[in-house]
Amino acid sequence: MRFLNLETLHAILAYSKPRAIIFCPRPLLLMRNLLLLVLLVLPAGATDLIFDTFESDGFGEWLVEGDAFGKAPTAVTPQGVNGKITGYSGQYFVSSAHDGDEPTGSLTSPEFKISQPFLGFLIAGGGHKGKTAVQLLIEDKITFEATGQNDLKMQKVVWPLKDHQGKQARIRIIDTEPGGWGIINADHFVFSDNQKPFFPKPKYRQSKANKDGLVSTDVLPGLTIPEGAVAKLFATNQTLGVYSPTALTVDEKGRVFLAETHRFRFGVEDNRSHLYWLMDDISAQTTDDRIAMHEKWQGKR
Structure with a gap:
């Protein structure tokens, strides 16, 4: 049973047409009867x-x-898209x-x-029909298909399946077009008994600092990670010859990119504590300048 408070009931009655002014010596009885009527006519x-x-990941x-x-x-x-994909649900979508x-x-x-x-x-x-599309294969036959509109804003699509209930099916998201607008994006597949199913709004990712709940790990002595997380x-240096990692990032294809310090990577001596040497290094313009600088400061390391 669905319950309505008096404010909600008043809003429903105010919106209803035709309107009428009712005089009743027993208003509570009228309200109870109207409430019962509303409960009966509101759909489940x-x-x-x-x-x-x-x-998911x-x-x-x-x-x-x-x-x-x-x-x-x-x-x-994703990288390589000229614009921004919008209109998806939640945080993630496929592209x-x-x-x-x-x-492809x-x-x-x-x-x-x-x-x-x-x-x-x-x-x-x-x-591109048949090339950048979402398809519904019912008993291995393409029965429904939807493509993009050469646009990056996601649109709602609803297919009527009443005549196909009880049949076996699969959903296929396909991109076989390598040329212009050879992309397809899709999200939030939902079956419903309503021709207007609900689609949640986008949720943008926000990072939160872990203030507590950190635990140690045997992978690296001294490292603490959130409880339940896994460090690998x-x-x-032994596996990939890494000398001085300073930053890393992961792209949308799962590839890890690592940045190293050039000075440490190639064994360049740190001369930051020798300001005179550093200033000469900055002002050197030619090979002869650098040779002269080296000869000048070689004995003052």
Whole structure:
């Protein structure tokens, strides 16, 4: 049973048409009867069954082919896209725009039985039919297909599945177009008994400092990490010849980029404590200048 307070009931009655002024010597009885009427006519809530929101660090049971979709859903517009992808739900979405238009590939869901009369999702990208698209394969036949509109803003798409309930199906997100607008983006697949399923708004990632709950790890003495987290060493001097790592980052394809200090990497002596040497080094313009500088300060290290 759905309950309404008097303010909500008043709002419903004020919005209803036609309107009438009612005089009643027993207002409480009238209110109870009206409340019962409202409870009877309000529809029950729609049932939405989430198929996939891509709010994870991988594609799960989806079959990944090619390299266009990277190694996982992304929370940012991939490199190579001229613009910003918007309109997705939650934090993450899938995109074939990794490294731009040229890469191709597909994502295919596990097989499932259609149980709801509607399937909704979000889509953006290229408008190439059969090439940059979201497809619904019912009993291995492409029965529904939607493409982007050569736009980066995700739009809602809802397919009517009432005539196909009980059948086996799969969802395929495909990008076989290496040319212009050869990208497809998709998010939040949801089955519903309502032709207007609910799509959450985007949630932008925010970092939080870990103030407590840190624990030690055997991977590296002295290192503390949040409880439940896992630390792994992936690059050392012994394995990859790393000398002086100063910063690293991970791109949307899972590749790790490491920056090193040039001075330490190539054994350049640190002369920052010798200001006179450093100033001569800055003013040197030619090879002869540098040879003269070396001869001048060689005995004053």
